[in-house]
Amino acid sequence: MVGSGVPSAAIFCENLADADAPFHFKLLSLIIRTGIIGWIHGSIFANDFASIHYLFIIKSFTMKRLIILLLCCTFGMYINAQEKTLEPRVLLPVPDIDLVQCEKLVIAANDDYDNYEAMSQKEKDIIAIAEWDEVLMHFYSPACSWYCGGQIDTVTASSSLSEKYLAENAHDFSIITAWVEGKEDNEEGEYLLYSFPGTCPRITGVMILNGYTKNEEVWRNNGRVAKLLMYYNDEPYAILNLKDTRDCQIFDVGTLGYEDKSNAPAWTIKFEILEVYPGDKYQDTAITEIYFDGIDVH
Numbered sequence: 679m680v681g682s683g684v685p686s687a688a689i690f691c692e693n694l695a696d697a698d699a700p701f702h703f704k705l706l707s708l709i710i711r712t713g714i715i716g717w718i719h720g721s722i723f724a725n726d727f728a729s730i731h732y733l734f735i736i737k738s739f740t741m742k743r744l745i746i747l748l749l750c751c752t753f754g755m756y757i758n759a760q761e762k763t764l765e766p767r768v769l770l771p772v773p774d775i776d777l778v779q780c781e782k783l784v785i786a787a788n789d790d791y792d793n794y795e796a797m798s799q800k801e802k803d804i805i806a807i808a809e810w811d812e813v814l815m816h817f818y819s820p821a822c823s824w825y826c827g828g829q830i831d832t833v834t835a836s837s838s839l840s841e842k843y844l845a846e847n848a849h850d851f852s853i854i855t856a857w858v859e860g861k862e863d864n865e866e867g868e869y870l871l872y873s874f875p876g877t878c879p880r881i882t883g884v885m886i887l888n889g890y891t892k893n894e895e896v897w898r899n900n901g902r903v904a905k906l907l908m909y910y911n912d913e914p915y916a917i918l919n920l921k922d923t924r925d926c927q928i929f930d931v932g933t934l935g936y937e938d939k940s941n942a943p944a945w946t947i948k949f950e951i952l953e954v955y956p957g958d959k960y961q962d963t964a965i966t967e968i969y970f971d972g973i974d975v976h
């Protein structure tokens with residue numbers, strides 16, 4: 679009496695109507711459930727006991743057509759509403775050296791060559807690591823990159839723990855500074871917002887140093903991000919699944935920005951925390967860097 683499509687439709691509705699489902703999913707789920715129950719009800723009892731709203735539906739459509747139509751609509755909306763989920767394409771390990779000392783040495787050497795000449799061989803070796811390491815060279819070497827043409831207007835955040843942990847720390851090319859959200863307890867919903875001028879070269883890659891990476895102990899004590907919801911121009915675009923590692927995580931995100939930059943509007947990318955790996959000591963989630971790779975530069 680009841681078609682085989684009904685149980686699977688009911689299960690589909692269960693999935694759509696879970697607590698995290700958007701409102702329109704829940705509404706459609708309710709309509710489909712009502713229709714299914716009405717159909718069963720009508721099939722068993724004919725129209726004798728059918729309630730007024732079932733009768734309204736039955737008069738308007740045949741039940742099968744209604745269910746198929748609603749399922750198609752719902753499934754189409756479900757597919758449309760799904761952001762792509764991205765895993766890091768590659769993990770680049772941060773070298774096992776004292777990063778605070780490394781940064782001090784690199785800055786001193788760049789300030790004045792005499793400073794470099796005066797350093798011990800051990801200190802010069804640390805600078806050599808910084809110049810040739812795949813992660814540190816993004817920070818401390820003058821090698822060509824997207825940043826030869828890339829411009830970012832502002833980096834802001836929904837909150838910050840204090841003046842020491844502002845949003846710009848997530849884009850200052852210092853491996854020892856981090857943005858730390860300022861929300862008590864739960865970090866979900868906190869975000870970093872990057873604003874780009876319309877003339878900015880396009881972005882194809884996002885690089886993330888997850889947590890407070892300056893040393894292993896600080897990294898473990900503070901929270902790290904497990905999932906980031908990435909928005910492009912305020913529209914959900916992708917979910918980034920981050921590994922719980924100090925390695926630099928590189929995501930291929932497709933091409934963002936404008937190819938034709940004449941009169942192109944400014945654009946934004948927002949990174950919102952969806953889930954975290956809790957810290958051992960603090961309920962503070964940190965991001966040391968989110969920076970970019972892309973095209974249109976050379």
Ligand SMILES: [Ca+2]
Pocket residue numbers: 847848849850851852853854855856857966967
């Ligand atoms: Ca930083």
Ligand SMILES: [Ca+2]
Pocket residue numbers: 859860861862863864865961962963
């Ligand atoms: Ca917090």
